[in-house]
Amino acid sequence: MYAYEIIIQNHNTDIIHDAYTYLYFLEATGQIVRDKNLVSIENGLLTISVFTFEKDAFLKAYHDKYGWETKKEIESKIGTRIIYQQKGRDADNPHYSIPQNPSFLLFRFGWASPILSEDTYNPIPLYRLFNPWSENKIFDDIRYWDREYSRIFHLWISSGSYEAFAQKELKDINSALNKEGLKLCKEIEKLTRKPTFYHLFNNRTWSKNEDRNQKCPLCHGEWLIAGKNIDDAIAFKCEKCRLTSELSPDAV
Numbered sequence: 728m729y730a731y732e733i734i735i736q737n738h739n740t741d742i743i744h745d746a747y748t749y750l751y752f753l754e755a756t757g758q759i760v761r762d763k764n765l766v767s768i769e770n771g772l773l774t775i776s777v778f779t780f781e782k783d784a785f786l787k788a789y790h791d792k793y794g795w796e797t798k799k800e801i802e803s804k805i806g807t808r809i810i811y812q813q814k815g816r817d818a819d820n821p822h823y824s825i826p827q828n829p830s831f832l833l834f835r836f837g838w839a840s841p842i843l844s845e846d847t848y849n850p851i852p853l854y855r856l857f858n859p860w861s862e863n864k865i866f867d868d869i870r871y872w873d874r875e876y877s878r879i880f881h882l883w884i885s886s887g888s889y890e891a892f893a894q895k896e897l898k899d900i901n902s903a904l905n906k907e908g909l910k911l912c913k914e915i916e917k918l919t920r921k922p923t924f925y926h927l928f929n930n931r932t933w934s935k936n937e938d939r940n941q942k943c944p945l946c947h948g949e950w951l952i953a954g955k956n957i958d959d960a961i962a963f964k965c966e967k968c969r970l971t972s973e974l975s976p977d978a979v
């Protein structure tokens with residue numbers, strides 16, 4: 728991945744609100760990695776440090792129409808172009824490259840992109856999977872699901888009064904959150920024409936035996952993949968239901 732600075736001249740005008748709107752659209756299409764940006768201001772320059780999946784992330788083709796309109800609005804207000812300056816590689820992911828023609832996709836929360844190549848487990852920026860100029864509703868829908876998932880996931884992580892509630896929402900295949908995730912998987916599969924699996928949360932304090940013997944929660948068929956252990960990102964897989972999961976790290 729690449730570290731970039733988006734530089735906006737800010738003389739005589741306050742474009743901070745437009746800049747945040749622009750960041751929202753860049754995150755929604757996957758042009759910049761979510762929640763990894765820093766906004767600073769000095770000497771009339773607004774500088775936003777971001778990370779991108781590839782060098783060409785700011786091409787017009789990868790913007791959606793709202794992002795492009797916001798960019799043009801900012802440029803018309805400041806009277807000059809926005810500058811995109813590459814600073815180097817992302818030190819955390821210096822060797823990342825976009826997966827080429829993955830055979831399966833995985834939809835799950837908590838990675839640099841919510842869609843991963845199942846073959847390599849590498850994140851794929853959404854603009855590479857969908858056409859931002861004609862399929863932009865999917866960006867909003869994925870963004871909404873991702874935010875909802877994040878809120879519930881962090882309620883679980885904080886281990887407070889809502890921990891049990893949040894854990895149930897995350898592990899229950901029939902929760903509103905997971906139903907929406909499954910619905911989005913079908914939509915992603917339709918648009919990309921690639922089998923797309925939904926990854927189900929599986930942090931449960933039950934026995935290792937119960938964990939290994941669990942069945943697919945949708946069709947109740949066998950879904951443990953032989954030979955998998957706790958380090959494997961995928962230990963359960965149901966082809967029919969397009970569902971994957973991992974062994975519970977909390978099983979005893």
Ligand SMILES: [Zn+2]
Nearest residue numbers: 943946965968
């Ligand atoms: Zn199944």
